[in-house]
Amino acid sequence: MGISKCEQCAIRQCNALKSLKSYALVGLSGCKTSLSFKKGDVLFQEGDNINGVFCIKQGACKLTKLSSNGKDQIVRLANAGELLGQRSLISNEPANLTAIAVNNMRVCFLPKQEIENGFTSDIDFSVDLLKSLAQELKLADNVIVDMAQKSVKKRLAETLLYINVNFGVDADGLLNIVLTRDDYANIVGTATESAIRILSQFKKEGLISAHGKKIKIENIEGLKCVE
Amino acid sequence: MGISKCEQCAIRQCNALKSLKSYALVGLSGCKTSLSFKKGDVLFQEGDNINGVFCIKQGACKLTKLSSNGKDQIVRLANAGELLGQRSLISNEPANLTAIAVNNMRVCFLPKQEIENGFTSDIDFSVDLLKSLAQELKLADNVIVDMAQKSVKKRLAETLLYINVNFGVDADGLLNIVLTRDDYANIVGTATESAIRILSQFKKEGLISAHGKKIKIENIEGLKCVE
DNA sequence: ACATAGGTATGATTTTGGTCATATTTAAAT
DNA sequence: ATTTAAATATGACCAAAATCATACCTATGT
Numbered sequence: 001m002g003i004s005k006c007e008q009c010a011i012r013q014c015n016a017l018k019s020l021k022s023y024a025l026v027g028l029s030g031c032k033t034s035l036s037f038k039k040g041d042v043l044f045q046e047g048d049n050i051n052g053v054f055c056i057k058q059g060a061c062k063l064t065k066l067s068s069n070g071k072d073q074i075v076r077l078a079n080a081g082e083l084l085g086q087r088s089l090i091s092n093e094p095a096n097l098t099a100i101a102v103n104n105m106r107v108c109f110l111p112k113q114e115i116e117n118g119f120t121s122d123i124d125f126s127v128d129l130l131k132s133l134a135q136e137l138k139l140a141d142n143v144i145v146d147m148a149q150k151s152v153k154k155r156l157a158e159t160l161l162y163i164n165v166n167f168g169v170d171a172d173g174l175l176n177i178v179l180t181r182d183d184y185a186n187i188v189g190t191a192t193e194s195a196i197r198i199l200s201q202f203k204k205e206g207l208i209s210a211h212g213k214k215i216k217i218e219n220i221e222g223l224k225c226v227e
Numbered sequence: 228m229g230i231s232k233c234e235q236c237a238i239r240q241c242n243a244l245k246s247l248k249s250y251a252l253v254g255l256s257g258c259k260t261s262l263s264f265k266k267g268d269v270l271f272q273e274g275d276n277i278n279g280v281f282c283i284k285q286g287a288c289k290l291t292k293l294s295s296n297g298k299d300q301i302v303r304l305a306n307a308g309e310l311l312g313q314r315s316l317i318s319n320e321p322a323n324l325t326a327i328a329v330n331n332m333r334v335c336f337l338p339k340q341e342i343e344n345g346f347t348s349d350i351d352f353s354v355d356l357l358k359s360l361a362q363e364l365k366l367a368d369n370v371i372v373d374m375a376q377k378s379v380k381k382r383l384a385e386t387l388l389y390i391n392v393n394f395g396v397d398a399d400g401l402l403n404i405v406l407t408r409d410d411y412a413n414i415v416g417t418a419t420e421s422a423i424r425i426l427s428q429f430k431k432e433g434l435i436s437a438h439g440k441k442i443k444i445e446n447i448e449g450l451k452c453v454e
Numbered sequence: 455a456c457a458t459a460g461g462t463a464t465g466a467t468t469t470t471g472g473t474c475a476t477a478t479t480t481a482a483a484t
Numbered sequence: 485a486t487t488t489a490a491a492t493a494t495g496a497c498c499a500a501a502a503t504c505a506t507a508c509c510t511a512t513g514t
Contacts, residue, residue: 067377123353129357149295407462465507
């Protein structure tokens with residue numbers, strides 16, 4: 001059971017839970033589970049009946065799906081503040097994606113029943129859920145277009161820029177999210193060797209620098225111009 | 228103004244409007260606009276403030292997005308019964324996609340205000356909207372994986388199978404949706420010549436037959452096995 | 455019926471990206 | 485600290501798909 005209380009948790013301001021009335025939050029506090037995951041841990045798997053949502057308090061994860069060719073595609077990255085499993089809860093279906101921690105995470109699990117109470121009683125909450133799904137859908141549609149129309153090199157450049165904007169950099173300017181070359185390949189949908197090759201090229205061109213897995217963007221404008 | 232009444236319209240059973248209470252339907256009837264579009268007509272464009280939703284009574288359309296390389300990607304096809312513009316309405320944003328009729332269409336336009344009244348008063352309506360967005364999101368995620376991981380040939384085979392299942396065939400077994408080779412290319416995200424070449428190959432292999440633009444699937448199992 | 459534009463078809467060639475092979479480096483486990 | 489596995493790097497080669505070129509259909513309007 002949770003130590004902290006949902007009413008006092010700042011992270012809920014980042015997602016639809018911000019619209020829950022205080023009595024609903026008290027209900028949540030009483031039945032939530034605080035979990036922690038280490039890098040590489042699986043939060044849930046494609047096909048799991050998750051029966052609730054996960055609120056990311058700290059850390060980030062990748063949402064992947066296994067393709068029929070045996071490769072895992074990373075469909076998107078989720079950051080602290082995001083709610084996972086909304087879609088499955090709403091559709092009343094098993095998870096369509098697998099969630100894997102990309103660094104150490106603290107997560108609250110909120111059981112389905114409690115959330116459902118929220119959205120029959122709180123119209124603002126369902127409106128917020130609608131908005132967040134609508135946003136996810138828009139982003140997904142845009143990814144479809146990028147996948148279909150842009151080169152691997154451009155997709156990889158845009159991925160670096162995306163991570164820079166959405167996850168930021170540390171004191172040394174290194175991207176806060178640390179991914180393997182294989183992860184990068186699975187985001188842009190290419191072979192691992194191709195991702196490695198292109199990142200090496202970006203390094204030679206001075207667009208990025210790499211210290212092991214840690215990447216620093218050296219030339220944002222240059223990356224934006226990659227075709 | 229509409230001739231028929233929303234209360235008596237069967238097509239709304241196919242989408243979230245089925246959950247509107249009868250008084251809300253009467254309100255809609257009073258302010259809806261019945262439109263018709265011919266093949267190739269634009270219902271709305273990416274960037275338009277559509278200020279309402281479109282309910283497709285008859286016909287089908289393609290939802291496209293212009294990529295930075297100047298090509299139009301077909302993100303999905305929408306059939307009779309579907310509601311267009313839900314996402315924009317919810318996000319309160321301009322349309323992210325362009326809708327173009329692929330055959331003759333009859334469509335009702337339902338203004339935003341009226342729909343919004345529906346979802347503050349009718350919890351079932353917002354739940355249904357949530358479910359339909361959730362479904363769209365799941366499909367979009369699956370398309371991302373397919374785009375990233377499958378060959379052009381496989382994507383084209385799956386597109387034919389998708390159209391077969393979702394739009395059906397006429398008395399002669401020809402697919403009900405008639406698309407140009409260019410449209411097929413823009414669905415799977417390839418060059419027009421590549422789409423033409425692969426369809427020719429499918430013809431030679433006896434998987435399909437083509438009578439001008441009209442396509443008939445001759446060997447469903449064969450198409451399913453295309454890699 | 456004829457002209458015309460848009461769509462289909464196919465060949466030749468180039469480019470992009472995938473696969474296979476093999477080092478080398480880095481990180482994790484004992 | 486040493487071993488081991490995993491991740492990175494790079495070359496060589498191959499396959500898939502894009503591009504360029506050209507020709508031929510087939511609807512459409514005049």
